[in-house]
Amino acid sequence: MPTLIIDNLTVTVPEGTNILEAARQLGIEIPHFCHHEALGSVGACRLCAVEILAGPVKGIQMSCMVPAKDDMVVDTCSAEVLAYRAQVIEWLMINHPHDCPVCDEGGECQLQDMTVAGGHGIRRYSGPKRTHQNQNLGPFISHEMNRCIQCYRCVRTYQDYCGGTDFGVLGARQRLYFGRFNDGPLESPFAGNLVDVCPTGVFTDKTYRFKSRLWDLQEAPSICPHCSLGCAVIPGARYRELQRRRARTNKRTNGHFICDRGRFGYGYVNHPDRPRHPLVGHRRVTWQEGLAALQNKLQELGELFGAGSIGLLSSSRATLETQFLTKRWATSLGSDQVCFEAHPVRDQGARVAASQPLDRSASLEDVRNCDLAVLIGADPLSEAPMLALALRQAARRGARIVVADPRPVVLPMACERHAVSTDKLARLLRGLSRPQQSALPASLEELGGSLSQALLSARSPVLIGGTDLLGPQGILALLEAAEACSQPEHPCRTMLLLGGPNSFGGALLSADGPGFDSLLEGMEQGRIKALLCFEADPLADFPDRKRIRAALSRLDLLAVFDCAATATVQEADLFFPTTAVEESTGTLINNEGRMQTFEQVLSAGTPIAESAGGSHPPRFFTRDIPGTDPQPAWGTLGALMGRCADLGALRREIEKADARFAGLSLLDANGEGRRIAIPRSRPVALQPAVANAVAPDQLSLLVTETLFGSELLSSLSPCLQEAIPAPFVMLHPQDAMRLKLEEGKKVTLATPLGDLTLILRIQQDMVPGVAIVPRLRGTALESLVPGSEPLPCRIEKA
Amino acid sequence: MNDVLLTIILIVIKLGLVLGTVLSLAAYMVLAERKVLARMQMRHGPNRVGPFGLLQPLADLIKLLCKEDLIPERADRWVFMLAPAISVGTALLAFAVIPFGAPLQIFGRTIELVICDLNIGLLYLFALSSLAVYGVALGGWASQSKFALLGGLRAMAQMISYELALGLAIVPVVMASKSFSLTAIVASQQSLPNALRHPLAFLIFVIAIMAESKRTPFDMPEAENELVAGYHTEYSGMRFGMFFVGEYVNLIVLGSMLTVLFLGGWHGPFLPSVGWFLIKILAVAFFFIWVRGTVPRLRYDQLMAFGWKILVPLGLLNILVTAVWLLWRG
Amino acid sequence: MSLWRDIKGTIQPFWVTLRYLFCRPVTICYPEQKQTPAPRYRGRLILTRDPDGEERCVACYLCSAACPVDCISMQATEREDGRRYAAWFRINFSRCIFCGLCTEACPTLAIQMTADYELATRELLQVVYEKDELLIDGCGKNAQYNFYRLAGIGVAAPRGANPGESPPEDIKSNLP
């Protein structure tokens, strides 16, 4: 622990800390470009110079490259250093195109700040400026190479940190060029981070192009709602339009970066089709009329059929506050028919997952620091993209990554891949905990044995699984396996990928209450006459669409509270608009049991760009802002229960009602969040899954999540549309050969749900005998829901 | 019987004349003040309404009458509404005893050009000017506003302090003319106005009435830069107008007092007596306006110190000297 | 001595004010008589065009950031050729205090002040000016200046063709 003096202040830092970071601990920010907390130092920009007055090295040095040593005396702003930095800035500006007014980085540009701070105002060098041609890097990133200052942050992010291979540095000398070899969209699903890391305006957000300046943006700490990891983000809004998201730093979860689904999935908030007004049978009404209609109907049904005729459904998109009040309201109505997930497998899976011992549940930080990660039935890039990035960091540190999955799991690094079919995943897991009694095929037995050995001997192993493929039994097996492979001194941690950003909260609240399948039975038998959906979309989320549609049509009342035009909203008798995450305040519990709050970024309202038809805002004074009807679902629930809409009081009440949420009211949206106090008890009875019979000449059809297009909210985002693939089906080369099908050709997929025409992709790394399709909302593949038992199917040439 | 009726009719006519003259004079005093101040500051002054802006007072009146009459929510309603009336009322009542011309002989009847020649007219005047404090103080207090309250308090303290100096300045005059009746005091100045006989008393009196009328340089009660508008901050419409008119009526009253007590009343060569009286009042009024255009506002402590430490001792000294002089002269 | 000075100091101003009473007023009777403002008078704002006849304003939001009373609002957008310009641009002259900070902030010299000060109206919305009312056909002051011909982003001229630029590099060559 060296102790040194920086600017007359003494500081003690851990061994290996460089002077730049040591100074930061004192609150001294040494100007720099190329150093980045997550990327480290390379000493490329030469801006971070300091003068070292005493110590092992002396004189002007790059503070990011010199480790702090005992007895060093550092001056960060001696006259010589200031002059040096001013010159560095001046030479970095030699080729700058002087186009700040038309650059989107302006206002949040490190180069601007440093140029002003360095005192450089007039270009003295009169030689020619070198220029570059830009590239078209796809729908997300704009490129303006003339602004580059050669700090290498982009390559270090793209190649080293994110594992992208299609982007790099070209040229030599002052002709350095940061781009692709040829024009074309960036392939990495983390490419958006270039926007955040580039200290200049070379890479800017194309979806936010020319929209605003930082100083005009409304920003607030928020949480990404597009998967169960709960990454920290800062959305920015202006003129009632959510215009971008950027990464926020949370060391425990996402670190400094986010995935492109999170960054560009924001568009659902401004979606032109978003229903913004209460509707009674597709007729626009006021809130009072709508709520009165709802309450009258409920009272009528309650009197006729009893309180048990009312079912309540919330979802993993709903905040903890909404879920809690849903349950409260059910109690006060006298109904016990309440559940928090329309997908039975995800529901049961989450309930098991929420019972994992929390001291062994892994955060993304734990994953980044692990030395062995075993992924069983988990496809990070599709189900929780930032997990892939965390795994890559572990791999860069030398961790061993093992994947056992029927799907061709792609990770941004090399890993051990084992194609294991879905039905064997749980058995493989059981084999890990009870190697002797497993009835595993020889090949898997070997794998299981070696894995359990490795898990036992690893320093900090993590066992990763996804609910969709494992199902509740599989998750239970995974927890047991982790238990069995844990040593007191190095426990085997678990990370389970859940259905949505607040699946964990729903699982905690649902206790041993009914699942949606029992509600569905009630609806089918006519016991349940009314279904109230709080940010839930049972029509799209329940695996059997025919059955759910029939059941919904039997209802006397379907009331939906939602912020997006979902399939269920189209069927609703009563509709009430709710706010999107960015438009309200709330709490989400991510897949490791971390409670995180988010703050309101903007107030709900039709974007000016839309309400003014692209022209200037209207020229009259009015108090009525269009589209301001959406209310937070917890607020509406509060109003229905006759409570005042005070979030602080509600959070204190939740804390008091349930010790597991202790600390909820103290959460700071800018902080790291807080693990819930106690896990839930393990569900008692798990129904065994019924496997669909697959005839030998049939393939079994596996539906999976995919990076873009599966998750509801991001799939609505207009800026992601270009990245959503055309519907396709994946086959193993063996099967393709047997069926005489060719890569890239149209094929017909015959399923019990109907025939689909898709494009064939042949994948080496998957298990044979399976056809894999992604869930793509808004396409032919819409009605196929992941997490259900594989269906029998046939494929032939179209 | 006929005589009594005639007397009453005469009094009513005099009342009407005086009231009409005073009120229209007050209105045009406002215009004159704005014009003169403007010219002293090389501006044009009001010149839009009527020729040379002569209809400006009418326009102001209409404006004030049409404005909404706001009463602050937590104000003491009745007192708030009464205060401006006290202000105007006391100022107007003072005219009852002021002789504004030499007695007229019409059809063998002597008509005194004073509404009521009280033998204690001077004391009556003083009583009324003390009552005038109530208008201001109550207005300030009833408004429920700190600016108004502070303004009212300042006005009260200032008026009470300077009343003392005012009283002391008059004592030599009364001693010399041996009467409290204003008619008698005027009569005693036929040869020489009191201003020349009692110059020190005159000076003290001028300063004191300036302070009494709350005009620059003694306009602390409504000092805009500290108190918004002082005691009438919360007033609007015609209630504010009443304060405003009261102030200018007061200016005329004090001018008349100065004329009667020190400037020889209606006495003067060539012109009819009422003419002289008017000219003298107007001259005094011009002087007041001139002072306002020239002298900046004092500080409040200076004002108090000046009143108590200089004017009052000087007044007492003056009485002493006059008394000695009168005794010595027999 | 000082008493004499005080008395003189009290009397003298009376003489001054009395003298001024008979001077000609220096103010003018405005609507009938008008003053000719100086060329740098800070009156109504305009948006000018560059020598090529294109809008100078690039909707950089700097004027709206500089404006102390927040009376400028706009939305930037992009033309097919990559030129950034204002989709709409609004100045609320009922709030403007004519401080000129926006013109100082403007990097393209687009927003400029004119000598027109006669904006008073009873109809508030009449002084809320939109882009078509603000944009004039001429170049205004500094008629030669053309931002897009000085900034190296290849909008007015191809990349590398502006004065002081070398032609774009061939990134695939490794020759020194």
Ligand code: SF4
């Ligand atoms: S493109 Fe940006 S991040 Fe990359 S080297 Fe240039 S300035 Fe640095």
Ligand code: SF4
């Ligand atoms: S990993 Fe999930 S939570 Fe994180 S940014 Fe991506 S979609 Fe959002």
Ligand code: SF4
């Ligand atoms: S002149 Fe001043 S107040 Fe008016 S728009 Fe410009 S910056 Fe704003």
Ligand code: SF4
């Ligand atoms: S500062 Fe100039 S270029 Fe920028 S938006 Fe304002 S007028 Fe347009």
Ligand code: FES
């Ligand atoms: S930060 Fe140290 S050289 Fe760039």
